[in-house]
Amino acid sequence: VMKWKKDWGLTGRVLMTWALLLLVYLFFLGFLNVVLPNSFGMLLAFVVVFGLIQYFFSAKLVLMTTHARVVGEDEYPELHQMIGKLCQEADLPMPKIAVMPSPVPNAFATGRNPKNAVVAVTDSIMRTLNREELEAVLAHELSHVKNRDILTMTVASFIAMLASMIMQNAIFYSMFNNREGGGAWIIAGIVSVFVWLVATILMMSLSRYREYAADRGSAYITGNPAALRSALTKISGRMDQVPVKKKEEMSGANMFYILPVLSGKGFKELFSTHPPFEKRLAALEKIEQEMKGFS
Numbered sequence: 001v002m003k004w005k006k007d008w009g010l011t012g013r014v015l016m017t018w019a020l021l022l023l024v025y026l027f028f029l030g031f032l033n034v035v036l037p038n039s040f041g042m043l044l045a046f047v048v049v050f051g052l053i054q055y056f057f058s059a060k061l062v063l064m065t066t067h068a069r070v071v072g073e074d075e076y077p078e079l080h081q082m083i084g085k086l087c088q089e090a091d092l093p094m095p096k097i098a099v100m101p102s103p104v105p106n107a108f109a110t111g112r113n114p115k116n117a118v119v120a121v122t123d124s125i126m127r128t129l130n131r132e133e134l135e136a137v138l139a140h141e142l143s144h145v146k147n148r149d150i151l152t153m154t155v156a157s158f159i160a161m162l163a164s165m166i167m168q169n170a171i172f173y174s175m176f177n178n179r180e181g182g183g184a185w186i187i188a189g190i191v192s193v194f195v196w197l198v199a200t201i202l203m204m205s206l207s208r209y210r211e212y213a214a215d216r217g218s219a220y221i222t223g224n225p226a227a228l229r230s231a232l233t234k235i236s237g238r239m240d241q242v243p244v245k246k247k248e249e250m251s252g253a254n255m256f257y258i259l260p261v262l263s264g265k266g267f268k269e270l271f272s273t274h275p276p277f278e279k280r281l282a283a284l285e286k287i288e289q290e291m292k293g294f295s
Contacts, residue, residue, distance in 0.1 A: 007216060014209050021202050025159050028195045032166075035184050035191075039173075047162045055154045059096075059111045059118045065252050066108070068100035068120040079126070083119060083138055090142050090221050095119045102249075104242050105129070105235045108256035109141035110150060117145040128238050133231035136218050140228060140258055143217025149210045153255070156203045163196035200271065207255060207273045215284055225288040229281050235259050236277055 033040045054061075063070070073080040079097060087094050095109070095117035105125035111117035119141045126134065144150075166173075170189025174182035219225035236259060239247070247261045254260050255273040269276065275283075 007213075010209060010212055010216075014206065014213075017202055017206050017209065021156060021159070021199065021206075024195060024199050024202065028159055028163065028191075031191060032162075032188065035188050043162065043166070047158065047165065050161060051154055051158055054157075055112050055151065058150055058154070059116060062108070062110045062253050062256060063098060063118065063120070066100050066102075066120065066250065068098040068118075070096050070098045070118070079121070082131075082135055083142075086135065086139050086142055086221055090139070090146055090217075092117075092142055092146055095142075095145065099123055103246055104250055104261060105238050106250070106257045106259060106261070107137050107141055108253065108258070109144045110256060111145065112150055113148060114145050119145070124238075125235070128234055129231050132222075132224060132227040133234065136222050136224060136228035137231050137235075137258055139221040140214045140218035142221065143214040144210065146217065147210065147213055149214070152210065153203070153207065156206050160196055160199040160203055163192040163199060167192040167196055204271050204273060208275045211274050211280070212283055215280060216287055219284065219287045219291065223291070225284045225291065229284045229288075232259060232277065232280060232284075 029044075032043065036043070062068075071079075076097065076099065079099075083097060084094055092114050095111065095114075096119075098118055098120035100120055100122050102122040103124050105122055105128040107119070107121045107125055109117060109119045119138060121134075121138075125137065129137065166188050170185045170192065174185035174189075215225075215228060218228050222228075239259065239261070250257075250261045259277070260272065260274045274280075
């Protein structure tokens, strides 16, 4: 397996996104402290607690949402063996392995750190892909674990959660909260709409970058970026044949999947959790050329 080579372009875009998110954080927290001084501490405490619950119980929540079931080695020995080999290559502890019944071929990883990780696949992805392609998909998911993407996205979503809570409840608070004037809550609600919009666009941008990073991770763990390109192409083609209703049933965990179940076009791409399919294939092709240069 080739030694990891840093993608400085991707790293730069991630750092720029974090810098912009930090500016939004500082502006919004400063604004709330001025406009809602009496409720600021309570709001902050509520969102921190909610964020911690999301972080510590993310694996259980996603497994419940997707109806994925943790399986033992006796049930899926080949899958366990494959993931065990990839974990050795990636220098990761063995995660829990889950399988979910769905005609949508897909996979995801969750868990707050490598020791608490879960890698899940649908039963249909195991029928759709060959061994090399499935390995490439599993390596992509293990890259999310190695990069601690659950922690990244939990921290990134903090301000969006706070803005969303104020945005949705500003009118209610303005009527029943005597500690601050109703006008202050209405102003906070209006500003929250803009903050939520900017924070969400930045958060989705970060989510798309982490997909590129996990694709790159898969290429380096397996030494076979062509297998991931082939896998993504097969998954996309198969997904087009799945009824929309079945895809909607899985869309609640869209951010976690290797390919989004439902994706947006045009302006909606700003709010998409994954990069455009064609751009991912092109990036993998570029990585393949890089790796050939080292062979």
